Amino acid sequence: ILIDPALITRDFLLENNVTSMDELVAAMPILGESAAAWYPWMETVLANNDFEMPMIGGGASAEADMSAASPVPADLTTFAEVELPEAFAGEEAPRIIVVRQLADGAFMSRYLAGVQSMAEQLGVEWVEFNARGDAAQMVTLLESAIAEQPDGILISHGTTDVISDLIDQAVEQGIAVATFDTVVDNPAVPEIEQDDLRIGFELMKHVALETNGSADMIYLNIAGFPPLDKRDRSYQNFVWRYPGLVEQVKAGAVTESTAADTQTRMEALLSEFPETDVVVAMWDELAKGAVRAIEQAGLSEFVKVYAVDITDENIDLMIQEGSPWEAVVATDPFNAGRVGLRTVAAMVGGEDVGKYILIDPALITRDFLLENNVTSMDELVAAMPILGESAAAWYPWMFRLLLENQ
Numbered sequence: 174i175l176i177d178p179a180l181i182t183r184d185f186l187l188e189n190n191v192t193s194m195d196e197l198v199a200a201m202p203i204l205g206e207s208a209a210a211w212y213p214w215m216e217t218v219l220a221n222n223d224f225e226m227p228m229i230g231g232g233a234s235a236e237a238d239m240s241a242a243s244p245v246p247a248d249l250t251t252f253a254e255v256e257l258p259e260a261f262a263g264e265e266a267p268r269i270i271v272v273r274q275l276a277d278g279a280f281m282s283r284y285l286a287g288v289q290s291m292a293e294q295l296g297v298e299w300v301e302f303n304a305r306g307d308a309a310q311m312v313t314l315l316e317s318a319i320a321e322q323p324d325g326i327l328i329s330h331g332t333t334d335v336i337s338d339l340i341d342q343a344v345e346q347g348i349a350v351a352t353f354d355t356v357v358d359n360p361a362v363p364e365i366e367q368d369d370l371r372i373g374f375e376l377m378k379h380v381a382l383e384t385n386g387s388a389d390m391i392y393l394n395i396a397g398f399p400p401l402d403k404r405d406r407s408y409q410n411f412v413w414r415y416p417g418l419v420e421q422v423k424a425g426a427v428t429e430s431t432a433a434d435t436q437t438r439m440e441a442l443l444s445e446f447p448e449t450d451v452v453v454a455m456w457d458e459l460a461k462g463a464v465r466a467i468e469q470a471g472l473s474e475f476v477k478v479y480a481v482d483i484t485d486e487n488i489d490l491m492i493q494e495g496s497p498w499e500a501v502v503a504t505d506p507f508n509a510g511r512v513g514l515r516t517v518a519a520m521v522g523g524e525d526v527g528k529y530i531l532i533d534p535a536l537i538t539r540d541f542l543l544e545n546n547v548t549s550m551d552e553l554v555a556a557m558p559i560l561g562e563s564a565a566a567w568y569p570w571m572f573r574l575l576l577e578n579q
Contacts, residue, residue: 174209175378180513181245198230205230205268210260227444244564245575252572260324261574267521269514270318276306276429278458279484280506282330283550287510295518295574306427308332315339325349326521332508333357335397349520353513354543356399360528363520365565369400371454372481374409375500376535380411380418380453380479383499387409388451389415393424393459394434404455404481421446423457435462436469443470450476457482459502464490464498473497482506483537485549491539492548500538505550505560508532516566530565 179201185191189200189331196558198204204226216226246252260267271288271476275281292299302318303313315336328336328346333356343350344361380388382521394544395401414416422442428434439462452467454460458482467476473495480487483503491498509532519526536558541547545556554560 175382176207178205179203181546182566186234187250191470194351202228202230206564243562244567245562246572249572249576249579250527252569253576255336255569256574257570257573258524260521261570266296267324267518268322268518269325269327269521270302270321271297271299271327271329272302272304272311272315272318272331274304274306274308274311275334276331277303279486280457280482281329281508283484284510284513287507287512288327290507290516291511291514294401294578295515295571296578297514297518299514306429308335308361311336312339315343319343319346319348321527323348324335324521325459326353327357327513328352328486329513330542331355332397334503335459336381341398351513351520351526352517353509354398354400361527363516363528363530365509365516366400366403366529367439367509367534368534369403370407370504371531372400372534373404374403374410375453375534376453376500377405377408377418377455379500379536379538380451381415383477383479384451386415387439388419389447389448390418390420390451391439391448391449392420392440393452393454393456394421394423395456395459396473397429398427401455408453408455417532421449421524425454425456431456431458431463432465435459437462438464439463443472443476451477452476452480454478456480457484457487460498460501461487462491464496466498483553488542488547488549488553492542496539497544498539500516500536502534502536503536503560505554507550508563510573512563515571519566519568519571522568524566524568524571526566532563532565535559 191197191200206229208229217224225555281532302314304314311331312335319342326343340350340357340362341359351365353365357364394405412420424438448509452463454463460478463478467473476497477499478497479499480501483501490496512532516530547553547556
């Protein structure tokens with residue numbers, strides 16, 4: 174039974190005139206009564222003793238609050254006279270190049286759609302350089318991008334030791350550079366990520382609670398990729414904390430057909446480890462292969478899959494009758510693409526966006542999808558607004574651009 178914590182800052186205490194614990198709980202209800210270990214008959218017992226059921230306070234977990242206020246004001250006309258940065262005030266549109274190493278797929282398709290939508294709203298010209306999973310090609314394309322001297326470069330899923338020197342060169346030449354799912358040891362280069370440590374934490378927390386801390390697991394992950402390595406850190410903490418979560422074997426490899434090859438590998442592993450009842454996959458391409466192998470073996474009732482990332486294809490697999498895919502922790506790739514483009518645009522406009530930009534993930538269960546009749550990403554975001562527009566890297570002058578480019 175885990176009691177959810179909350180972040181309490183000095184600023185929050187001062188802004189809300191909090192001077193005691195009672196005042197704090199009143200100002201921050203998520204610190205109030207936990208929903209844990211309450212049963213219907215307890216209400217009768219409380220009533221017999223002249224007490225009422227307390228108001229449940231909720232918690233700070235990814236699934237605690239399905240609502241989210243939009244960071245974009247409803248009335249954009251109030252920003253019509255806001256001064257624009259020099260780079261956005263002229264007739265020539267700023268130019269941003271997106272250089273990506275991750276191969277094509279449902280995640281990247283939706284991510285790029287987010288980039289496109291944000292670029293249109295901000296009046297930015299952008300072009301994509303696609304390395305199609307090839308690290309050597311990534312170097313060539315990044316060199317080409319720098320040679321074109323754009324206003325900004327957004328790097329997606331690069332390999333740190335391969336591209337770090339080129340990133341430094343771009344920064345030295347005055348190009349605004351930000352990365353997505355790429356670790357860079359340069360304080361001038363913001364790192365955007367899906368808060369991968371938290372993704373691993375929320376996923377394994379759900380596994381621990383769903384299994385009462387006891388499962389025979391096949392673990393699917395791949396070392397050497399920053400987001401996957403960070404998720405693994407959280408996974409290892411949970412395996413340490415809950416010794417009943419037994420990792421029988423770890424597998425996973427990036428190939429030209431990762432999902433299909435994972436399916437083949439999983440078919441062999443399910444035979445080798447027949448006691449398996451949980452599969453943890455830190456990337457959805459691995460999860461898709463696992464799900465299909467489990468279904469092919471007729472084990473959907475006995476082996477459950479917990480994974481990362483959400484797309485239309487994943488939703489379809491999760492909502493199928495008898496699907497073994499129980500839950501994911503994820504962000505909306507569309508939102509991530511918008512954050513990436515917006516961050517580089519903000520830097521081009523002279524803003525200091527900070528070093529780390531974390532996009533909050535959410536726990537999405539199969540039960541939630543079925544109960545809310547969710548069949549697509551758009552329907553999911555409507556049902557779970559916290560997956561929608563991030564508040565990161567918004568500035569008042571951007572709202573003027575949104576107004577002008579409507």
